[in-house]
Amino acid sequence: MNLQLSTAAANEAPDAPSDLGMEVAGAVVRLHRRLRSERIDDQIGDTHYSVLVFLVKQGAHSLKELSIRERVTPPSMNQTVNALEAAGYIERHDDPDDRRRVLIAATDSGIAVAKQTRRLRHAWINARLKDLPAADREVLERAAQILRHIADS
Protein backbone atom coordinates (compact mmCIF):
# COMPACT_ATOMS: atom_id res chain seq x y z
CA MET A 1 0.00 0.00 0.00
CA ASN A 2 2.09 2.86 1.33
CA LEU A 3 5.31 1.74 -0.24
CA GLN A 4 7.03 5.05 -0.46
CA LEU A 5 6.48 7.27 2.49
CA SER A 6 9.72 9.01 1.69
CA THR A 7 8.39 9.86 -1.75
CA ALA A 8 5.13 11.07 -0.32
CA ALA A 9 7.03 13.03 2.28
CA ALA A 10 9.19 14.57 -0.43
CA ASN A 11 6.04 16.41 -1.37
CA GLU A 12 6.08 18.55 1.70
CA ALA A 13 5.74 22.02 0.28
CA PRO A 14 2.21 23.31 0.78
CA ASP A 15 1.83 23.84 -2.96
CA ALA A 16 4.37 21.53 -4.54
CA PRO A 17 4.39 22.47 -8.22
CA SER A 18 5.30 19.08 -9.69
CA ASP A 19 3.15 16.36 -8.12
CA LEU A 20 2.74 14.44 -11.35
CA GLY A 21 0.44 11.87 -9.80
CA MET A 22 -1.92 14.57 -8.64
CA GLU A 23 -1.92 16.24 -12.04
CA VAL A 24 -2.55 12.98 -13.88
CA ALA A 25 -5.18 11.72 -11.44
CA GLY A 26 -6.93 15.09 -11.40
CA ALA A 27 -7.07 15.24 -15.17
CA VAL A 28 -8.35 11.66 -15.35
CA VAL A 29 -11.09 12.24 -12.78
CA ARG A 30 -12.26 15.44 -14.42
CA LEU A 31 -12.15 14.12 -17.96
CA HIS A 32 -13.99 10.97 -16.98
CA ARG A 33 -16.80 13.03 -15.48
CA ARG A 34 -16.89 15.23 -18.54
CA LEU A 35 -17.03 12.22 -20.85
CA ARG A 36 -19.99 10.91 -18.91
CA SER A 37 -21.80 14.22 -19.01
CA GLU A 38 -21.27 14.54 -22.78
CA ARG A 39 -22.38 11.01 -23.55
CA ILE A 40 -24.89 10.75 -26.38
CA ASP A 41 -25.56 7.01 -26.35
CA ASP A 42 -27.62 6.20 -23.33
CA GLN A 43 -28.74 2.74 -22.26
CA ILE A 44 -25.24 1.38 -21.62
CA GLY A 45 -22.67 2.44 -19.02
CA ASP A 46 -18.88 2.27 -18.96
CA THR A 47 -18.52 -1.19 -17.47
CA HIS A 48 -21.36 -2.58 -19.57
CA TYR A 49 -19.71 -1.32 -22.72
CA SER A 50 -16.25 -2.44 -21.64
CA VAL A 51 -17.45 -5.98 -20.89
CA LEU A 52 -19.41 -6.20 -24.11
CA VAL A 53 -16.47 -5.08 -26.24
CA PHE A 54 -14.19 -7.53 -24.46
CA LEU A 55 -16.57 -10.43 -25.09
CA VAL A 56 -16.98 -9.46 -28.73
CA LYS A 57 -13.24 -9.27 -29.31
CA GLN A 58 -11.96 -12.01 -27.02
CA GLY A 59 -14.78 -14.54 -26.99
CA ALA A 60 -16.66 -16.16 -24.09
CA HIS A 61 -15.31 -15.91 -20.55
CA SER A 62 -16.44 -16.84 -17.06
CA LEU A 63 -17.89 -14.40 -14.56
CA LYS A 64 -14.78 -14.59 -12.42
CA GLU A 65 -12.53 -13.79 -15.35
CA LEU A 66 -14.63 -10.77 -16.25
CA SER A 67 -14.66 -9.51 -12.66
CA ILE A 68 -10.88 -9.74 -12.46
CA ARG A 69 -10.37 -8.03 -15.78
CA GLU A 70 -12.67 -5.14 -14.88
CA ARG A 71 -11.40 -5.01 -11.30
CA VAL A 72 -14.81 -5.28 -9.69
CA THR A 73 -16.12 -7.93 -7.30
CA PRO A 74 -17.94 -10.98 -8.70
CA PRO A 75 -21.34 -9.78 -7.38
CA SER A 76 -20.81 -6.44 -9.11
CA MET A 77 -19.92 -8.13 -12.35
CA ASN A 78 -22.90 -10.43 -11.91
CA GLN A 79 -25.20 -7.42 -11.88
CA THR A 80 -23.58 -6.06 -15.00
CA VAL A 81 -23.96 -9.42 -16.70
CA ASN A 82 -27.58 -9.69 -15.54
CA ALA A 83 -28.34 -6.32 -17.09
CA LEU A 84 -26.62 -7.22 -20.35
CA GLU A 85 -28.48 -10.54 -20.39
CA ALA A 86 -31.83 -8.86 -19.75
CA ALA A 87 -31.10 -6.54 -22.66
CA GLY A 88 -30.32 -9.55 -24.87
CA TYR A 89 -26.70 -8.55 -25.46
CA ILE A 90 -25.08 -11.61 -23.88
CA GLU A 91 -25.99 -15.22 -23.16
CA ARG A 92 -24.92 -17.60 -20.40
CA HIS A 93 -23.89 -21.13 -21.29
CA ASP A 94 -22.91 -23.96 -18.97
CA ASP A 95 -19.25 -24.91 -19.12
CA PRO A 96 -19.26 -28.64 -19.99
CA ASP A 97 -15.85 -29.18 -18.34
CA ASP A 98 -16.64 -27.57 -14.99
CA ARG A 99 -20.27 -27.37 -14.09
CA ARG A 100 -19.67 -24.63 -11.53
CA ARG A 101 -18.60 -22.28 -14.29
CA VAL A 102 -20.80 -20.26 -16.61
CA LEU A 103 -19.47 -19.07 -19.93
CA ILE A 104 -20.69 -15.64 -20.93
CA ALA A 105 -20.79 -14.77 -24.63
CA ALA A 106 -21.98 -11.80 -26.69
CA THR A 107 -25.08 -12.37 -28.83
CA ASP A 108 -25.48 -11.10 -32.39
CA SER A 109 -27.55 -8.29 -30.92
CA GLY A 110 -24.74 -7.50 -28.48
CA ILE A 111 -22.18 -7.42 -31.28
CA ALA A 112 -24.36 -5.00 -33.23
CA VAL A 113 -24.87 -2.75 -30.21
CA ALA A 114 -21.14 -2.70 -29.48
CA LYS A 115 -20.41 -1.61 -33.03
CA GLN A 116 -23.11 1.05 -33.01
CA THR A 117 -22.15 2.37 -29.56
CA ARG A 118 -18.53 2.60 -30.59
CA ARG A 119 -19.41 5.10 -33.30
CA LEU A 120 -21.32 7.40 -30.94
CA ARG A 121 -19.25 6.86 -27.86
CA HIS A 122 -16.27 9.02 -28.66
CA ALA A 123 -17.87 11.68 -30.84
CA TRP A 124 -17.44 14.43 -28.28
CA ILE A 125 -13.80 13.80 -27.46
CA ASN A 126 -12.86 13.21 -31.08
CA ALA A 127 -14.36 16.59 -31.93
CA ARG A 128 -12.15 18.16 -29.28
CA LEU A 129 -9.04 16.26 -30.34
CA LYS A 130 -9.55 17.19 -33.98
CA ASP A 131 -8.81 20.84 -33.20
CA LEU A 132 -5.56 20.15 -31.38
CA PRO A 133 -2.10 20.72 -32.92
CA ALA A 134 -0.59 17.53 -34.30
CA ALA A 135 2.11 17.62 -31.64
CA ASP A 136 -0.50 17.52 -28.90
CA ARG A 137 -2.25 14.59 -30.53
CA GLU A 138 1.03 12.72 -30.63
CA VAL A 139 1.54 13.41 -26.94
CA LEU A 140 -1.93 12.04 -26.20
CA GLU A 141 -1.34 9.01 -28.38
CA ARG A 142 1.72 8.10 -26.33
CA ALA A 143 0.10 9.09 -23.04
CA ALA A 144 -2.92 6.87 -23.70
CA GLN A 145 -0.65 3.86 -24.05
CA ILE A 146 1.29 4.70 -20.91
CA LEU A 147 -1.84 5.33 -18.85
CA ARG A 148 -3.53 2.20 -20.13
CA HIS A 149 -0.49 0.18 -19.17
CA ILE A 150 -0.50 1.66 -15.68
CA ALA A 151 -4.22 1.04 -15.29
CA ASP A 152 -3.95 -2.61 -16.30
CA SER A 153 -0.63 -3.38 -14.59
Place this chain on the structure above:
Amino acid sequence: MNLQLSTAAANEAPDAPSDLGMEVAGAVVRLHRRLRSERIDDQIGDTHYSVLVFLVKQGAHSLKELSIRERVTPPSMNQTVNALEAAGYIERHDDPDDRRRVLIAATDSGIAVAKQTRRLRHAWINARLKDLPAADREVLERAAQILRHIADS
Protein backbone atom coordinates in the same frame (compact mmCIF):
# COMPACT_ATOMS: atom_id res chain seq x y z
CA MET B 1 -24.97 18.63 -26.26
CA ASN B 2 -24.86 17.02 -29.69
CA LEU B 3 -22.86 19.73 -31.36
CA GLN B 4 -21.10 17.83 -34.07
CA LEU B 5 -23.09 15.10 -35.77
CA SER B 6 -21.11 15.64 -38.96
CA THR B 7 -17.90 15.01 -37.06
CA ALA B 8 -19.33 11.79 -35.64
CA ALA B 9 -20.15 10.65 -39.15
CA ALA B 10 -16.60 11.38 -40.26
CA ASN B 11 -15.50 8.36 -38.27
CA GLU B 12 -17.13 5.89 -40.63
CA ALA B 13 -14.58 3.11 -41.00
CA PRO B 14 -15.84 -0.01 -39.19
CA ASP B 15 -12.53 -0.56 -37.44
CA ALA B 16 -10.65 2.69 -37.70
CA PRO B 17 -7.13 1.82 -36.48
CA SER B 18 -6.28 5.24 -35.07
CA ASP B 19 -9.35 6.38 -33.16
CA LEU B 20 -7.48 8.60 -30.76
CA GLY B 21 -10.66 9.52 -28.89
CA MET B 22 -11.35 5.88 -28.20
CA GLU B 23 -7.81 5.28 -26.98
CA VAL B 24 -7.83 8.33 -24.72
CA ALA B 25 -11.33 7.72 -23.37
CA GLY B 26 -10.60 4.04 -22.81
CA ALA B 27 -7.43 4.82 -20.89
CA VAL B 28 -9.24 7.45 -18.83
CA VAL B 29 -12.12 5.17 -17.92
CA ARG B 30 -9.84 2.27 -16.96
CA LEU B 31 -7.39 4.38 -15.01
CA HIS B 32 -10.18 6.12 -13.16
CA ARG B 33 -11.59 2.79 -12.05
CA ARG B 34 -8.15 1.61 -11.04
CA LEU B 35 -7.51 4.77 -9.03
CA ARG B 36 -10.78 4.20 -7.18
CA SER B 37 -9.95 0.57 -6.46
CA GLU B 38 -6.49 1.49 -5.14
CA ARG B 39 -7.73 4.30 -2.96
CA ILE B 40 -6.42 4.22 0.59
CA ASP B 41 -8.20 7.20 2.10
CA ASP B 42 -11.83 6.31 2.50
CA GLN B 43 -14.49 8.63 3.82
CA ILE B 44 -14.38 11.08 0.91
CA GLY B 45 -15.19 10.56 -2.79
CA ASP B 46 -13.91 12.23 -5.93
CA THR B 47 -16.45 15.01 -6.12
CA HIS B 48 -16.32 15.63 -2.37
CA TYR B 49 -12.58 15.97 -2.50
CA SER B 50 -12.64 18.10 -5.62
CA VAL B 51 -15.17 20.52 -4.11
CA LEU B 52 -13.30 20.71 -0.83
CA VAL B 53 -9.97 21.46 -2.50
CA PHE B 54 -11.62 24.10 -4.66
CA LEU B 55 -13.16 25.82 -1.64
CA VAL B 56 -9.87 25.72 0.26
CA LYS B 57 -7.94 27.22 -2.62
CA GLN B 58 -10.49 29.58 -4.14
CA GLY B 59 -12.59 30.63 -1.16
CA ALA B 60 -16.33 30.57 -0.62
CA HIS B 61 -18.68 30.05 -3.57
CA SER B 62 -22.41 29.56 -4.11
CA LEU B 63 -24.03 26.20 -4.77
CA LYS B 64 -24.72 27.13 -8.37
CA GLU B 65 -21.12 28.06 -8.99
CA LEU B 66 -19.94 24.76 -7.55
CA SER B 67 -22.43 22.78 -9.63
CA ILE B 68 -21.26 24.52 -12.81
CA ARG B 69 -17.61 24.00 -12.00
CA GLU B 70 -18.07 20.29 -11.28
CA ARG B 71 -20.52 19.85 -14.15
CA VAL B 72 -23.25 18.30 -12.05
CA THR B 73 -26.82 19.49 -11.49
CA PRO B 74 -27.58 21.77 -8.51
CA PRO B 75 -29.45 19.00 -6.65
CA SER B 76 -26.47 16.70 -7.06
CA MET B 77 -24.11 19.35 -5.75
CA ASN B 78 -26.51 20.03 -2.92
CA GLN B 79 -26.18 16.42 -1.77
CA THR B 80 -22.42 16.66 -1.94
CA VAL B 81 -22.51 19.87 0.08
CA ASN B 82 -24.94 18.33 2.59
CA ALA B 83 -22.55 15.43 3.13
CA LEU B 84 -19.56 17.73 3.54
CA GLU B 85 -21.56 19.88 5.95
CA ALA B 86 -22.66 16.86 7.99
CA ALA B 87 -19.01 15.84 8.24
CA GLY B 88 -18.12 19.33 9.44
CA TYR B 89 -15.86 20.10 6.48
CA ILE B 90 -17.82 23.06 5.11
CA GLU B 91 -20.23 25.68 6.43
CA ARG B 92 -23.08 27.54 4.77
CA HIS B 93 -23.36 31.29 5.24
CA ASP B 94 -26.06 33.62 3.99
CA ASP B 95 -24.92 35.99 1.27
CA PRO B 96 -25.66 39.50 2.60
CA ASP B 97 -25.97 40.95 -0.91
CA ASP B 98 -28.41 38.42 -2.35
CA ARG B 99 -30.50 36.56 0.15
CA ARG B 100 -31.31 33.78 -2.31
CA ARG B 101 -27.66 32.78 -2.37
CA VAL B 102 -25.76 30.68 0.15
CA LEU B 103 -22.01 30.96 0.39
CA ILE B 104 -20.26 27.69 1.04
CA ALA B 105 -16.87 27.78 2.73
CA ALA B 106 -14.39 25.20 4.00
CA THR B 107 -14.00 24.94 7.78
CA ASP B 108 -10.67 24.54 9.56
CA SER B 109 -11.50 20.86 9.83
CA GLY B 110 -12.16 20.73 6.10
CA ILE B 111 -8.87 22.42 5.35
CA ALA B 112 -7.05 19.88 7.50
CA VAL B 113 -8.81 16.94 5.85
CA ALA B 114 -8.02 18.28 2.38
CA LYS B 115 -4.36 18.53 3.25
CA GLN B 116 -4.25 15.07 4.80
CA THR B 117 -6.20 13.46 1.97
CA ARG B 118 -3.92 15.03 -0.59
CA ARG B 119 -0.94 13.21 0.86
CA LEU B 120 -2.61 9.79 0.71
CA ARG B 121 -4.65 10.32 -2.40
CA HIS B 122 -1.99 9.89 -5.03
CA ALA B 123 0.37 7.47 -3.31
CA TRP B 124 -0.48 4.58 -5.62
CA ILE B 125 -0.13 6.42 -8.90
CA ASN B 126 2.98 8.26 -7.80
CA ALA B 127 4.59 4.93 -6.97
CA ARG B 128 3.78 3.76 -10.51
CA LEU B 129 5.00 6.96 -12.13
CA LYS B 130 8.25 6.88 -10.21
CA ASP B 131 9.37 3.80 -12.11
CA LEU B 132 8.71 5.27 -15.55
CA PRO B 133 11.46 6.58 -17.84
CA ALA B 134 11.87 10.34 -17.63
CA ALA B 135 10.64 10.68 -21.21
CA ASP B 136 7.36 9.00 -20.31
CA ARG B 137 6.91 11.26 -17.31
CA GLU B 138 7.41 14.27 -19.55
CA VAL B 139 4.77 12.94 -21.91
CA LEU B 140 2.35 12.53 -19.03
CA GLU B 141 3.14 15.98 -17.72
CA ARG B 142 2.15 17.51 -21.03
CA ALA B 143 -0.79 15.15 -21.51
CA ALA B 144 -2.22 16.01 -18.10
CA GLN B 145 -2.35 19.67 -19.06
CA ILE B 146 -3.94 18.94 -22.42
CA LEU B 147 -6.53 16.58 -20.97
CA ARG B 148 -7.35 18.94 -18.14
CA HIS B 149 -7.90 21.72 -20.63
CA ILE B 150 -10.21 19.53 -22.70
CA ALA B 151 -12.12 18.43 -19.61
CA ASP B 152 -12.69 21.99 -18.44
CA SER B 153 -13.24 23.59 -21.84
Place this chain on the structure above:
DNA sequence: TATTGTTATACTCTATAACTATA
Protein backbone atom coordinates in the same frame (compact mmCIF):
# COMPACT_ATOMS: atom_id res chain seq x y z
C1' DT C 1 -40.99 36.06 -14.39
C1' DA C 2 -36.40 34.37 -13.55
C1' DT C 3 -33.03 32.63 -10.40
C1' DT C 4 -31.18 30.15 -6.24
C1' DG C 5 -31.47 26.69 -3.30
C1' DT C 6 -33.75 22.67 -1.69
C1' DT C 7 -36.47 18.16 -0.99
C1' DA C 8 -38.27 13.90 -2.79
C1' DT C 9 -37.40 10.25 -5.55
C1' DA C 10 -35.14 7.04 -8.66
C1' DC C 11 -31.41 4.89 -11.30
C1' DT C 12 -26.61 3.17 -11.95
C1' DC C 13 -22.57 1.15 -10.21
C1' DT C 14 -20.14 -0.33 -6.68
C1' DA C 15 -19.49 -3.11 -2.25
C1' DT C 16 -20.06 -6.86 1.69
C1' DA C 17 -22.37 -10.82 3.64
C1' DA C 18 -24.39 -15.01 3.07
C1' DC C 19 -26.11 -18.75 0.35
C1' DT C 20 -26.04 -22.89 -3.36
C1' DA C 21 -23.83 -26.06 -6.28
C1' DT C 22 -19.79 -28.25 -7.77
C1' DA C 23 -14.80 -29.65 -7.44
Place this chain on the structure above:
DNA sequence: TATAGTTATAGAGTATAACAATA
Protein backbone atom coordinates in the same frame (compact mmCIF):
# COMPACT_ATOMS: atom_id res chain seq x y z
C1' DT D 1 -12.51 -27.42 2.22
C1' DA D 2 -12.19 -24.47 -1.64
C1' DT D 3 -14.10 -22.33 -5.69
C1' DA D 4 -17.76 -20.33 -9.01
C1' DG D 5 -21.77 -18.22 -9.19
C1' DT D 6 -25.65 -15.95 -7.19
C1' DT D 7 -29.06 -13.22 -4.19
C1' DA D 8 -30.02 -9.72 -0.84
C1' DT D 9 -28.90 -5.50 0.73
C1' DA D 10 -26.61 -1.06 1.26
C1' DG D 11 -23.95 3.13 0.09
C1' DA D 12 -22.14 6.60 -3.25
C1' DG D 13 -23.13 9.62 -6.86
C1' DT D 14 -25.81 10.96 -10.40
C1' DA D 15 -30.37 12.59 -12.45
C1' DT D 16 -35.36 14.78 -13.03
C1' DA D 17 -39.48 16.90 -11.11
C1' DA D 18 -41.46 19.98 -8.12
C1' DC D 19 -41.37 23.48 -4.67
C1' DA D 20 -40.03 27.85 -1.62
C1' DA D 21 -37.82 32.13 -1.20
C1' DT D 22 -35.92 36.06 -3.28
C1' DA D 23 -34.67 39.19 -7.17
